[in-house]
Amino acid sequence: MWRPYSQEPDSRSLLELRSVMEKQIQLCTFRLGKLLLGIDVLSVQEVIKCPALTPVPLAPSEIEGLLNLRGQILTAIDLRRQFSLPEDAGANDGAKMLIIVRTRKVEAALIVDSVGDVIDVSDETFEQAAVNVPASVRPYIVGVHKLEKRLLHVLDAEATASISSSPTL
Amino acid sequence: MSDENFDDFQAELVKDFLLESSEGLESFDQDLLVIEKGECDTNLLNQVFRVVHTIKGTAGCLGFGRIESIAHTGENVLSLMRDGELESTPEIADSLLKLSDALRAMLEVIETSGSDETAGDYSDLKSILDAIKDGQIVTSGPEPKVEETLDEADSQTPPAAGANVGWGFFEDEPAHAESEICAPDESSAWGLFEEEDTTVSEKLVQKAIAVAALPKEPAAAKAESISSASVRVDVALLDGLMNMVGELVLSRNQLLQLSYQRSITPSDVSTLSQRFNQVTTELQQGIMKTRMQQIGTVWGKYPRIVRDLASDLGKRVELETFGADTELDRTIIEAIKDPLTHIIRNAVDHGIESPAVREAAGKSESAQLLMRAFHEAGQVNIEIIDDGAGIDGNKICGKALEKGLIDVEEAGRLSDREKINLIFLPGFSTAEKLSNVSGRGVGMDVVKTNIEKIGGSVDIHSVCGEGTTLRIKIPLTLAIVAALVVKSGNQRFAIPQVNLVELVRINADDIEEAIEMVYDAPVFRLRGKLLPLVFLDQFLGLPLGNREKRSSVSIAVLRADSQDYGLVVDVVSDTEEIVVKPLGKQLSNLPIYAGATIMGDGSVAIILDAVGVASRAGVLGVAQKVNDSRLNAVEDILDAGEKVPLILFSLAGWENLAVPLEAAERLEEFDPSVIESSGGVESVHYRGSIMQLLRLGDLLGVKTRYEGSNREQVIVYKCGERYLGIVVGENRDIVEQSLKLENIGSRPYIKGSAIINGRITDLVDVEAILARAGLKELAGTA
Numbered sequence: 001m002w003r004p005y006s007q008e009p010d011s012r013s014l015l016e017l018r019s020v021m022e023k024q025i026q027l028c029t030f031r032l033g034k035l036l037l038g039i040d041v042l043s044v045q046e047v048i049k050c051p052a053l054t055p056v057p058l059a060p061s062e063i064e065g066l067l068n069l070r071g072q073i074l075t076a077i078d079l080r081r082q083f084s085l086p087e088d089a090g091a092n093d094g095a096k097m098l099i100i101v102r103t104r105k106v107e108a109a110l111i112v113d114s115v116g117d118v119i120d121v122s123d124e125t126f127e128q129a130a131v132n133v134p135a136s137v138r139p140y141i142v143g144v145h146k147l148e149k150r151l152l153h154v155l156d157a158e159a160t161a162s163i164s165s166s167p168t169l
Numbered sequence: 170m171s172d173e174n175f176d177d178f179q180a181e182l183v184k185d186f187l188l189e190s191s192e193g194l195e196s197f198d199q200d201l202l203v204i205e206k207g208e209c210d211t212n213l214l215n216q217v218f219r220v221v222h223t224i225k226g227t228a229g230c231l232g233f234g235r236i237e238s239i240a241h242t243g244e245n246v247l248s249l250m251r252d253g254e255l256e257s258t259p260e261i262a263d264s265l266l267k268l269s270d271a272l273r274a275m276l277e278v279i280e281t282s283g284s285d286e287t288a289g290d291y292s293d294l295k296s297i298l299d300a301i302k303d304g305q306i307v308t309s310g311p312e313p314k315v316e317e318t319l320d321e322a323d324s325q326t327p328p329a330a331g332a333n334v335g336w337g338f339f340e341d342e343p344a345h346a347e348s349e350i351c352a353p354d355e356s357s358a359w360g361l362f363e364e365e366d367t368t369v370s371e372k373l374v375q376k377a378i379a380v381a382a383l384p385k386e387p388a389a390a391k392a393e394s395i396s397s398a399s400v401r402v403d404v405a406l407l408d409g410l411m412n413m414v415g416e417l418v419l420s421r422n423q424l425l426q427l428s429y430q431r432s433i434t435p436s437d438v439s440t441l442s443q444r445f446n447q448v449t450t451e452l453q454q455g456i457m458k459t460r461m462q463q464i465g466t467v468w469g470k471y472p473r474i475v476r477d478l479a480s481d482l483g484k485r486v487e488l489e490t491f492g493a494d495t496e497l498d499r500t501i502i503e504a505i506k507d508p509l510t511h512i513i514r515n516a517v518d519h520g521i522e523s524p525a526v527r528e529a530a531g532k533s534e535s536a537q538l539l540m541r542a543f544h545e546a547g548q549v550n551i552e553i554i555d556d557g558a559g560i561d562g563n564k565i566c567g568k569a570l571e572k573g574l575i576d577v578e579e580a581g582r583l584s585d586r587e588k589i590n591l592i593f594l595p596g597f598s599t600a601e602k603l604s605n606v607s608g609r610g611v612g613m614d615v616v617k618t619n620i621e622k623i624g625g626s627v628d629i630h631s632v633c634g635e636g637t638t639l640r641i642k643i644p645l646t647l648a649i650v651a652a653l654v655v656k657s658g659n660q661r662f663a664i665p666q667v668n669l670v671e672l673v674r675i676n677a678d679d680i681e682e683a684i685e686m687v688y689d690a691p692v693f694r695l696r697g698k699l700l701p702l703v704f705l706d707q708f709l710g711l712p713l714g715n716r717e718k719r720s721s722v723s724i725a726v727l728r729a730d731s732q733d734y735g736l737v738v739d740v741v742s743d744t745e746e747i748v749v750k751p752l753g754k755q756l757s758n759l760p761i762y763a764g765a766t767i768m769g770d771g772s773v774a775i776i777l778d779a780v781g782v783a784s785r786a787g788v789l790g791v792a793q794k795v796n797d798s799r800l801n802a803v804e805d806i807l808d809a810g811e812k813v814p815l816i817l818f819s820l821a822g823w824e825n826l827a828v829p830l831e832a833a834e835r836l837e838e839f840d841p842s843v844i845e846s847s848g849g850v851e852s853v854h855y856r857g858s859i860m861q862l863l864r865l866g867d868l869l870g871v872k873t874r875y876e877g878s879n880r881e882q883v884i885v886y887k888c889g890e891r892y893l894g895i896v897v898g899e900n901r902d903i904v905e906q907s908l909k910l911e912n913i914g915s916r917p918y919i920k921g922s923a924i925i926n927g928r929i930t931d932l933v934d935v936e937a938i939l940a941r942a943g944l945k946e947l948a949g950t951a
Binding site for chain 2: 052054055056058059060063065066067068071072073074075079103105106107108161162163
């Protein structure tokens with residue numbers, strides 16, 4: 001079961017719920033084509049509109065460029081390319097969003113199509129990624145939450161941000 | 170909850186205590202050394218007393234009983250001295266210095282473990298101090314009987330004692346750390362100290378210190394201790410900064426107001442931007458100042474190190490420092506700390522002779538060691554000058570030969586200065602016998618790499634018998650560098666000015682003639698020498714765009730690993746001071762970039778790494794690189810300038826090639842019909858045996874057959890009893906030419922290029938080809 005955070009009617013019951021299920025976390029959701037993905041809010045610093053990027057020649061193709069975030073240079077990663085999704089033919093151009101991810105080890109800006117709500121999910125709905133998920137994507141996807149109508153893919157923030165093929169520990 | 174708060178509070182207090190105490194002890198040592206010399210005024214004594222007193226008081230408050238009690242005994246002695254009841258003697262000063270060592274060791278234990286329970290037992294030190302207080306120890310003499318047993322005790326001291334923080338420099342260098350620990354006489358590292366006239370109890374103290382140093386090892390591995398995690402800033406400077414920030418806020422308000430206005434005149438904007446410019450410039454300078462530290466903060470500990478070392482080695486050294494108020498960025502100060510210590514130790518250990526030797530050489534018994542720091546041309550110079558034995562270039566050279574770091578031929582070509590500079594080669598140590606102090610074979614090369622890492626340079630001058638001067642040049646700050654901003658493929662890049670040698674501009678009309686090709690590698694003749702070129706847009710795979718239309722191109726001549734190459738860019742914009750920002754981890758495997766910077770308009774520009782670009786573009790010749798590391802010795806006989814006969818020939822699609830005539834046996838012509846092919850190998854009957862043919866074109870990757878000629882031109886090589894034929898296009902000429910080879914790119918089977926008869930000609934590496942045909946060993950005897 002999931003409810004958007006704002007619609008939670010009784011905060012006490014939420015607290016109780018939390019105490020029962022320790023693994024209740026909040027995910028920042030976003031879309032990438034038809035995929036619904038989520039990333040732990042604790043590793044999301046902020047969400048901004050995508051500014052002009054400075055391309056990095058000879059870099060891996062998923063690196064879209066560099067941006068200046070208040071004096072810090074961040075690497076922008078095109079998640080579509082990282083997940084081998086087809087290029088979006090300008091349908092969303094200009095409205096692309098950046099999710100600034102900051103973990104203890106790494107920081108990056110993830111380019112996504114659009115950003116959705118922050119939602120609460122619990123361990124109950126979670127399941128490991130299916131075995132037939134391609135190996136190229138596997139390191140980044142921790143698993144899925146079975147929501148009412150669709151599946152929410154949970155990303156490993158650190159692995160995604162560091163473009164490492166092996167999950168970081 | 171409240172417990173947690175209390176713990177936090179306590180931790181905060183402990184941190185303050187550690188910070189304060191280590192700062193206090195720093196000055197404590199310096200002051201004590203002055204007192205030891207006999208110049209003690211009340212002021213100084215008061216200061217020393219206060220340090221110990223504060224430590225005692227705070228430690229008591231925080232419940233560090235051990236520190237409190239030992240500081241208390243020290244305080245007793247000091248208070249007697251302060252009141253004039255006790256005269257300062259070297260012995261007292263010595264035990265007080267040991268007190269500071271002990272306190273420091275205990276503080277470090279607290280920093281790692283959080284309590285002083287494990288801090289070792291200093292009851293011996295305490296008893297000495299008590300004895301001093303009671304006036305029992307006034308003088309001390311040798312007591313050989315007991316010392317014997319002590320030596321035994323010393324040898325049982327765990328070896329790790331030698332790796333104690335102050336002594337184990339460059340701990341990030343695993344080999345060094347290892348050798349430091351493995352050294353056979355390690356356990357006496359501290360025992361060596363003042364062997365002649367140590368009192369029994371002092372010996373014990375040393376042992377106690379050595380034992381106490383044990384738990385310090387993990388702490389030493391820690392990158393930054395608490396004492397380097399914070400800075401003290403002058404209040405006036407801070408006030409100034411606050412003032413500027415206030416101004417900045419006011420300017421922002423003005424800007425906001427301006428943005429609400431319906432019509433904005435250019436003059437409004439220019440007034441405001443001027444104001445912003447002023448405020449931010451001052452703010453920048455102010456902040457830079459807070460990061461600046463006097464070099465004296467590092468130098469402070471050297472008098473103590475020199476004193477201990479000198480007495481350890483039975484030498485007499487007077488250390489003088491000048492320019493301790495020279496300011497440097499704190500990151501740089503941190504970075505030069507260890508190299509400097511190493512140099513000082515080297516100077517005292519190797520440079521300065523023992524008093525007897527000095528006297529024999531007609532010098533004063535006590536040696537002079539001078540440290541100077543000063544600003545010059547936007548850089549900080551640090552000089553370490555000693556009047557010791559100096560460095561014997563020939564001895565160094567012999568040592569390098571012995572270790573196989575250079576060969577005889579190279580050695581013969583070295584100038585005196587180059588010989589001395591050999592000590593910077595990796596794996597070099599001249600100490601005739603290993604001492605505990607320095608000379609474990611990793612030393613100066615680590616110093617050099619560490620200093621070069623922060624953009625500095627080291628230079629050494631020495632006159633044998635008169636002394637050595639070591640000069641270090643380092644930039645003021647790492648964060649802001651001067652850079653050349655260039656444009657290529659519509660993108661801006663910054664090139665650090667340090668790498669830039671010169672700029673060359675070529676008009677569009679002249680491009681065709683000016684840029685010549687060696688096969689497919691572009692070169693430019695810069696004052697008669699061939700300069701390999703890298704087209705930045707092509708190299709980076711940028712859109713080439715309207716190359717035809719541009720009116721000129723610029724070549725930035727860059728130096729990488731002391732080899733020059735030209736980077737061809739579309740436009741050279743400007744030189745600017747840029748702020749270097751690191752790139753994200755995702756790009757860490759791209760050595761062609763040194764970082765990024767934010768330009769005036771807020772956009773990001775990438776900083777190119779001259780060395781990275783050169784090695785990726787393949788303009789760093791392998792031979793040349795080896796050359797550099799061996800201090801520009803000559804690479805090849807061909808380079809020596811004597812005239813060499815050459816066969817000139819051409820291949821289809823590769824006009825000018827040459828091979829040395831000497832190695833060739835004969836030149837032959839074969840009709841294609843006599844060439845037999847079996848199993849992909851072409852061969853001919855030749856002088857009663859079978860000769861394998863190799864087509865040079867295949868090896869070099871150009872067209873195989875020379876069109877229009879029905880005879881194959883073959884250069885025959887004889888290796889032992891076997892023949893090998895290299896099929897070339899057309900033999901053109903044989904010339905005698907003194908070769909000056911230049912390495913342009915690293916291409917297989919090409920040794921380098923030279924200008925022969927006014928044409929750029931590539932010299933084929935015959936030996937590599939023979940090696941490929943499996944005739945390499947024979948090639949030498951042919």
